[in-house]
Amino acid sequence: MRLSPALAYGCRYRTPPLKHLLTFTLLPHSHHHHHHRRRLTVSAPLLPTALSLSSQLPNPNFFTGNSLFFRMERFWSGSSINKNKAMVEHLKTYGVIASKKVAEVLESIDRALFVPDGNAPYYDSPVPIGYNATISAPHMHGTCLQLLEENLQPGMHALDVGSGTGYLTACFALMVGPQGRAVGVEHIPELVSSSIQNIQKSAAAPLLKEGSLSVHVADGRLGWPEHAPYDAIHVGAAAPEIPQALIDQLKPGGRLVIPVGTVFQDLKVIDKNMDGSLSVRTETSVRYVPLTSRDAQLRGA
Ligand code: SAH
Numbered sequence: 291m292r293l294s295p296a297l298a299y300g301c302r303y304r305t306p307p308l309k310h311l312l313t314f315t316l317l318p319h320s321h322h323h324h325h326h327r328r329r330l331t332v333s334a335p336l337l338p339t340a341l342s343l344s345s346q347l348p349n350p351n352f353f354t355g356n357s358l359f360f361r362m363e364r365f366w367s368g369s370s371i372n373k374n375k376a377m378v379e380h381l382k383t384y385g386v387i388a389s390k391k392v393a394e395v396l397e398s399i400d401r402a403l404f405v406p407d408g409n410a411p412y413y414d415s416p417v418p419i420g421y422n423a424t425i426s427a428p429h430m431h432g433t434c435l436q437l438l439e440e441n442l443q444p445g446m447h448a449l450d451v452g453s454g455t456g457y458l459t460a461c462f463a464l465m466v467g468p469q470g471r472a473v474g475v476e477h478i479p480e481l482v483s484s485s486i487q488n489i490q491k492s493a494a495a496p497l498l499k500e501g502s503l504s505v506h507v508a509d510g511r512l513g514w515p516e517h518a519p520y521d522a523i524h525v526g527a528a529a530p531e532i533p534q535a536l537i538d539q540l541k542p543g544g545r546l547v548i549p550v551g552t553v554f555q556d557l558k559v560i561d562k563n564m565d566g567s568l569s570v571r572t573e574t575s576v577r578y579v580p581l582t583s584r585d586a587q588l589r590g591a
Pocket of ligand 1 (some may be wrong): 421423424425426452454455457458476477478481508510511526527578581582583584587
């Protein structure tokens with residue numbers, strides 16, 4: 291089986307409390323997904339209309355299928371910010387996020403501003419953004435924010451390598467606030483320009499304007515020395531091995547979250563201890579696009 295590099299997701303859902311939940315099994319968008327059906331589960335209190343309808347449904351498969359889901363979704367939910375909120379509720383329900391602050395930040399940055407038009411922005415699935423890259427799935431963004439929460443306190447410095455759409459960089463900027471620093475590094479210039487436009491429409495716009503949030507065209511394997519050392523470093527693409535520059539730019543007490551591997555990848559959590567030694571653990575299995583050279587990425591190698 292050939293694994294598509296244009297996918298980035300991980301599987302770490304816990305079993306939902308089924309009797310309180312309505313489950314929609316979403317059919318995959320592409321054949322690459324066929325053995326990885328994603329389930330979008332929405333907690334019942336949010337969806338009284340759907341609940342009352344469910345008793346009239348002809349069979350349990352009635353909800354299976356995207357077009358019906360879209361119709362239903364429009365039926366029960368109004369503005370896009372409500373849908374963004376429902377997505378965050380879903381991440382809480384599954385235990386992907388636990389922190390109140392992380393939930394607030396995810397609620398204030400509307401994911402729809404960062405997902406290319408014509409795609410469902412709140413589905414728990416990665417979405418292609420061109421240049422052989424994807425915006426990661428919501429549960430991966432939630433997982434990484436949760437892992438980095440303590441290293442994203444107000445005033446801290448955060449680096450987002452492979453910042454892509456700018457979504458997570460914007461979340462980092464809200465976490466660390468105007469006294470902190472959130473730096474995105476992305477090697478595709480077109481993605482950097484569009485990410486800046488996305489951020490300008492988002493709740494992180496003032497931070498971009500004030501300068502506590504910035505995005506740069508560069509090879510992220512070299513980090514971004516200007517604002518080092520960092521309390522938090524996130525890498526949004528899978529590295530064959532951990533780049534030394536990122537270790538060097540990590541503050542003692544800092545944390546690096548990085549997918550490592552080629553075909554099989556682990557999301558690694560690397561803590562730099564106060565004596566400079568490293569503690570490394572594996573959080574979960576994931577699949578991200580590679581952290582590589584611009585040429586190799588554009589060739590699809
Ligand atoms: N986290 C982002 C994007 C994830 S896709 C989001 O969710 O929107 C990974 C990104 O890493 C892509 O945009 C890709 O162009 C970028 N990338 C890959 N190798 C890189 C490198 N060496 N330096 C900088 N960016 C890189």
